[in-house]
Amino acid sequence: MNIxxxxxxxxxxxxxxxxxxxxxxxxxxxxxxxxxxxxNDTLWPxxxxxxxxxxxxxxTNSPIEPYWSVTRYKDIMxxxxxxxxxxxxxxLGGISIRDVPPGYDWPSFIAMDQPxxxxxxxxVSPMFTPDHLDQLAMLIRARTGRVLDALPRNETFDFVxxxxxxxxxxxxxxxxxxxxxxxxxxxxxxxxxTALPKSGIVESAEQRRAEMDECAACFGKLWNERVNAxxxxxxxxxxxxxxxxxxxxxxNLMGNIVLLIVGGNDTTRNTMSGSVLALNEYxxxxxxxxxxxxxxxxxxxxxxxxxxxxxxxxxxxxxxTELGGKTIRKGDRVVMWYVSGNRDEDGIxxxxxxxxxxxxxxxxxSFGFGIHRCVGMRLAELQLRIVWEEMLKRFESIEVVxxxxxxxxxxxxxxxxxxxxIPA
Ligand code: HEM
Numbered sequence: 001m002n003i004x005x006x007x008x009x010x011x012x013x014x015x016x017x018x019x020x021x022x023x024x025x026x027x028x029x030x031x032x033x034x035x036x037x038x039x040n041d042t043l044w045p046x047x048x049x050x051x052x053x054x055x056x057x058x059x060t061n062s063p064i065e066p067y068w069s070v071t072r073y074k075d076i077m078x079x080x081x082x083x084x085x086x087x088x089x090x091x092l093g094g095i096s097i098r099d100v101p102p103g104y105d106w107p108s109f110i111a112m113d114q115p116x117x118x119x120x121x122x123x124v125s126p127m128f129t130p131d132h133l134d135q136l137a138m139l140i141r142a143r144t145g146r147v148l149d150a151l152p153r154n155e156t157f158d159f160v161x162x163x164x165x166x167x168x169x170x171x172x173x174x175x176x177x178x179x180x181x182x183x184x185x186x187x188x189x190x191x192x193x194t195a196l197p198k199s200g201i202v203e204s205a206e207q208r209r210a211e212m213d214e215c216a217a218c219f220g221k222l223w224n225e226r227v228n229a230x231x232x233x234x235x236x237x238x239x240x241x242x243x244x245x246x247x248x249x250x251x252n253l254m255g256n257i258v259l260l261i262v263g264g265n266d267t268t269r270n271t272m273s274g275s276v277l278a279l280n281e282y283x284x285x286x287x288x289x290x291x292x293x294x295x296x297x298x299x300x301x302x303x304x305x306x307x308x309x310x311x312x313x314x315x316x317x318x319x320x321t322e323l324g325g326k327t328i329r330k331g332d333r334v335v336m337w338y339v340s341g342n343r344d345e346d347g348i349x350x351x352x353x354x355x356x357x358x359x360x361x362x363x364x365x366s367f368g369f370g371i372h373r374c375v376g377m378r379l380a381e382l383q384l385r386i387v388w389e390e391m392l393k394r395f396e397s398i399e400v401v402x403x404x405x406x407x408x409x410x411x412x413x414x415x416x417x418x419x420x421x422i423p424a
Pocket of ligand 1: 265304376380
């Protein structure tokens with residue numbers, strides 16, 4: 001048996017054992033937010049069982065506080081579009097399964113309710129209009145070409161570092177007009193800000209605090225420069241010159257900066273890596289794409305669904321309410337598992353398959369719905385489209401030659417490394 005065959009066999013065995021465990025465990029003991037399920041990609045049977053047997057489920061036995069899991073497509077839509085009942089407010093715990101840790105109270109507009117949310121969101125949304133994205137497209141294409149042209153042939157390299165991180169970080173530096181040579185600091189701050197205690201990214205809460213203080217100081221300096229300069233077309237200047245954000249306190253500024261760094265970084269980066277992995281796992285789809293590059297238009301939304309780079313968003317109930325036959329009490333944590341809704345056959349046909357020419361590829365939940373629906377989604381789609389257009393022009397194939405290392409998180413669903421090779 002060659003190395004690939006034995007790795008595949010081990011993977012299949014791992015999935016079989018996960019299925020056995022998921023179907024043998026009583027539902028009352030389910031903790032679908034356990035990061036290990038995401039790190040070893042064994043989450044699927046747990047969510048499949050929840051969708052079938054208890055689609056609105058209350059977990060009381062996790063190391064974190066009790067939380068509801070909403071796992072079906074239509075119930076997720078219900079929660080995401082009822083912001084009057086389901087709050088995102090940071091003071092109630094925020095938007096991820098764990099309450100924001102004490103001392104980490106940087107409010108950002110993703111973790112605000114109306115009306116404050118909309119005022120702040122509007123200040124940055126001009127960055128993502130179709131007209132402005134048209135202007136950015138040439139720059140994105142040129143940079144993508146440069147990164148791809150520098151890749152080695154016939155040699156194993158890490159796609160995450162060389163392509164996915166590099167391209168998304170360059171993009172972020174442009175959006176912020178951040179010093180280009182120091183752009184990898186943005187990647188680091190993004191990783192640190194979302195790192196869980198046992199993820200290996202930071203050693204302690206103190207280290208995390210110290211690194212994020214450095215981030216705050218750096219952006220504080222840029223803010224002061226931009227406030228005193230003429231308005232320009234970058235995210236910091238947009239916030240510095242708009243009434244809704246000009247007088248933000250430093251914590252709110254930091255919250256919005258971290259939101260935009262994480263929003264623009266982890267998500268697109270992991271979808272890029274996910275697209276290479278998906279096409280390698282489904283070689284018939286890769287061939288279809290080579291035969292018909294016009295399918296890039298539909299592979300982009302399909303891979304965003306397939307990857308679901310943000311596995312969940314969380315809300316807090318503002319009042320008692322009924323969902324899926326359960327009573328959710330005021331103050332309860334409610335987790336919308338986009339990663340599960342995107343595999344719900346009542347919302348999506350053949351949801352477990354990666355099909356690049358689906359009839360309706362955009363009916364996925366990965367960008368959320370309602371007032372917080374991703375403000376950067378068109379930019380993400382543009383970046384993914386360009387990277388595939390430029391890769392198809394240059395490479396006959398890009399081969400995954402080893403197992404990806406996945407992130408230890410049930411929030412960011414992504415990859416630390418993905419070894420690949422481009423044949424000469
Ligand atoms: C494939 C890529 C991306 C995915 C899957 C994604 C996903 C999401 C999701 C799930 C939400 C929350 C939706 C909700 O609560 O209903 C969100 C919000 C947000 N995203 Fe993205 N995102 C992506 C790319 C980006 C990019 C490139 C940026 C910016 C550079 C960005 C910036 C934001 C911001 C600022 C918000 C908060 C919006 C609000 O609260 O009104 N995202 N995104």
